[in-house]
Amino acid sequence: MKKLFHLVFLVHTFLLLLFLISISSYGQSYQSFKFELDQIVKRAKLRLGPFRILPTINFRNIGYDDNVYYQREEDNPASDFTGTVSPEVKVYFLFRNYLILSFTENPEYVYYFEQKRERRWNNTLSPAFKFLFLNRFVISGNYSYSNRRRRASSEFDVRANERIKKYNGRFFYETARSTSFGFSGLIRKISYEDITLPGEEIYLSRALNRKEKSGNFEFYYRVFSESFFFIGGGYTEYKFEHVQSAWRDSSSYQVYSGIRFPLLGRMRGTLSLGYKKLIPRIEGKKGFSGFVGNTGLNFRLWRFGFRLNYNRDCHFSYWTNNIFFIEDRYRGGVSFYIIKFLRVDYNLIYGESNYPEPVMLPMPDGRYEEIKRRDIHRTHIVGFVFRIIRNTGIGLMVNFWERTSNIPGVGRERMFVGGYVTYEF
Secondary structure (H helix, E strand, O other), X not given: OXXXXXXXXXXXXXXXXXXXXXXXXOOOOOOOHHHHHHHHHHHOOEEEOOXXXXXXXXXXXXXXXXXXXXXXXXXXXXXXXXXXXXXXEEEEEEEOOOXXXXXXXXXEEEEEOOXXXXXXXXXXXXXXXXXXXXXXXXXXXXXXXXXXXXXXXXOOOOOEEEEEEEEEEEXXXXXXXXXXXXXXXXXXXXXXXXXXXXXXXXXXXXXXXXXXXXXXXXXXXXXXXXXXXXXXXXXXXXXXXXXXXXXXXXXXXXXXXXXXXXXXXXXXXXXXXXXXXXXXXXXXXXXXXXXXXXXXXXXXEOOEEXXXXXXXXXXEOOOOOOOEEEEEEEXXXXXXXXXXXXXXXXXXXXXXXXXXXXXXXXXXXXXXXXXXXXEEEEEEEEEEEEEEEOOEEEEEEEEEEEEEEOOOOOOXXXXXXXXXXXXXX
């Protein structure tokens, strides 16, 4: 027992030092110790000695993709059959009522029949702990490592390997009514592979590899049985790795507030809006100042299910002389339960990407014109889901995506037809 408390003390000291360096990231959601403990006991039914285990497996994007690399129509886009298998296991060790140790492992295999470059094992792992002392104070921390090939933002046409290492620590005070407030710290290192496909030579490592240090204060107040009002704010530093991208170094301030609805029930999700100010370190480059949002709500009404999402933020760009681009993304969806085991889905996603710095581009008549890039993204998803057992179902869908732009040659189209397994019927 003395060794255990000695270990907890050492971890506590490390996290306090981490807090002095930086505090947590924008928009993260805190869960009280009691709530997390109850969820583990309720959901992780499989036992192996002192460990509680929660295994899941996901099958996604099993079907036909008619534009694997988001190429232009005149470039004869590559098409292929694909599928993704993603098992995940969460292992918990609960010591009395004041210590939670957990480990999450999520390997994932992405298969393409012809495009061998896209075949890949992805992986994400994360050990974590949460320690309650004096019945009110909570210290938690986790490390996560992710190595995946994906489109990191809407700017990516070709998937690229992305590696993220993250260290996170928190120190919170909790009341008997689950009101909580505290500080947290995050250090994150992000790195990319270069894309060297014919006509797509993009040196992402030079443009986007960076380290982020951020800090945050968060406050949560329970307004209903399982719904919380929250408010927070913080500071982030962005330091780019390569000398060629030092002009992208920036810092930002952000504040945000909203309501987090319960994980289960007729109304679920998070309503969150805030304000962010991104300040480039180099003079003469445009920064960002304005409201941001990260909202997603699901609710049921009779035989209908509705989905509303809104996201707004600025994302780092690798395109020309822009440090970032501003993206607004709106999503609306509706599901109709025809009978107990069959529902029909429709989703519409609309997005705009705006670049603050103009570029000189040649026009068809030989002139050069200064243009601020603006892209429009539209996605229509139509499908239906058959319920197999409880909330598990098999879905089939058609996904049509298009991008238009005021920059010549940037427009794209893509259609995916396939199936998936869902655990939210």
